[in-house]
Amino acid sequence: MERxxxxxxxxxxxxxxxxxxxxxxxxxxxxxxxxxxxxVVEVCDFDGYGMGCGFINTRSKITVRMLSRKKGTxxxxxxxxxxxxxxxxxxxxxxDTSSCRVIFGEADFLPGIVVDKxxxxxxxxxxxxxxxxxxxxxxxxxKDILTRDxxxxxxxxxxxxxxxxxxxxxxxxxxxxxxxxxxxxxxLENGVRYLVDVQDGQKTGFFLDQKNNRAAxxxxxxxxxxxxxxxxxxxxxxxxGIAGAESVLGVDASQLAVDQAIENxxxxxxxxxxxFQCADVFELLPRLESxxxxxxxxxxxxxxxxxxxxxxxxxxxxxxxxxxxxLKLVRDGGYLATCSCSHFMExxxxxxxxxxxxxxxxxxxxxxxxxxxxxxxxxxxxxDQSYYLKFYIFQVVNER
Numbered sequence: 001m002e003r004x005x006x007x008x009x010x011x012x013x014x015x016x017x018x019x020x021x022x023x024x025x026x027x028x029x030x031x032x033x034x035x036x037x038x039x040v041v042e043v044c045d046f047d048g049y050g051m052g053c054g055f056i057n058t059r060s061k062i063t064v065r066m067l068s069r070k071k072g073t074x075x076x077x078x079x080x081x082x083x084x085x086x087x088x089x090x091x092x093x094x095x096d097t098s099s100c101r102v103i104f105g106e107a108d109f110l111p112g113i114v115v116d117k118x119x120x121x122x123x124x125x126x127x128x129x130x131x132x133x134x135x136x137x138x139x140x141x142x143k144d145i146l147t148r149d150x151x152x153x154x155x156x157x158x159x160x161x162x163x164x165x166x167x168x169x170x171x172x173x174x175x176x177x178x179x180x181x182x183x184x185x186x187x188l189e190n191g192v193r194y195l196v197d198v199q200d201g202q203k204t205g206f207f208l209d210q211k212n213n214r215a216a217x218x219x220x221x222x223x224x225x226x227x228x229x230x231x232x233x234x235x236x237x238x239x240x241g242i243a244g245a246e247s248v249l250g251v252d253a254s255q256l257a258v259d260q261a262i263e264n265x266x267x268x269x270x271x272x273x274x275x276f277q278c279a280d281v282f283e284l285l286p287r288l289e290s291x292x293x294x295x296x297x298x299x300x301x302x303x304x305x306x307x308x309x310x311x312x313x314x315x316x317x318x319x320x321x322x323x324x325x326x327l328k329l330v331r332d333g334g335y336l337a338t339c340s341c342s343h344f345m346e347x348x349x350x351x352x353x354x355x356x357x358x359x360x361x362x363x364x365x366x367x368x369x370x371x372x373x374x375x376x377x378x379x380x381x382x383x384d385q386s387y388y389l390k391f392y393i394f395q396v397v398n399e400r
Contacts, residue, residue, distance in 0.1 A: 055130020
């Protein structure tokens, strides 16, 4: 059947022409031909020049998610399998694949789907209507490719329960794809053992993107007193502990996360040096300051304070406040590790916000290093949404 054709407005598709993967509703002049949402359509510029093809969904502001920049590309099982194989081969060449993100949506040219591998379990998050139709094909292809490399997949769990599916006209979905299995999965990362709850943990169960950043704090934590804020299931805190920290306090507002963190500490034999507390970090840090507490290392790994451009101003206030409070607790010559996982908090703005927080805390910052997300979360240039994690380590010194 002949595909429908999306025709861009004159001047539309600027992001696409720069290498991006999305076409927004306000960039489209018209659609010629019949289609159903989720179908593959051709995309043409206002003058008829072919721009490639992608999935269409008129219910979403992101109306077209590009699959190929070549006109007339056949989208079939062979095409999808090739994309999956390319994603796996890239990771084999660049990272430790014992636990990793195997497919990262647009950055792997499979828009709207994420697949994480936790040891021998796969977790799938499908967030766009078009790719959702190919979900089973993607999973089966990945299982076949991993089996060929001697990796047997014990089970697959779907965590397509994010609100964004509602914007695509889909219901949230969560559950086993295939046979059931124990959803508490043990993984090993940077010498730390974790139990990952793929059923009820945040997002897919564990934040793999910070793996190398967690390893980066090892050298500054040995023999130190460490505070880990927004600890989730204890990942930074446990890395500090395994690196030889004298004492570690991990804080999170979720009791479920804290319970999992305590379990992970015991799993690593760190329960005597690494403890956890359920508290609101914004409320706890001023109390710690008023009690005269101080730390050699303070780690700030908050959730995204903004998920849209319209709320960036409020997010800046949140990042500034949390960094100011954190900096006040760092001893002279100690270290601050701080990050933002919001795509809308652009690198320059995040750096400016930290600089303002340091001025407010009357501290000087000496940058140790700047990092981003791991290579299994590749940053596709021109597809700005794929670059989201900013991570700094600073030495903190008092005004001299």
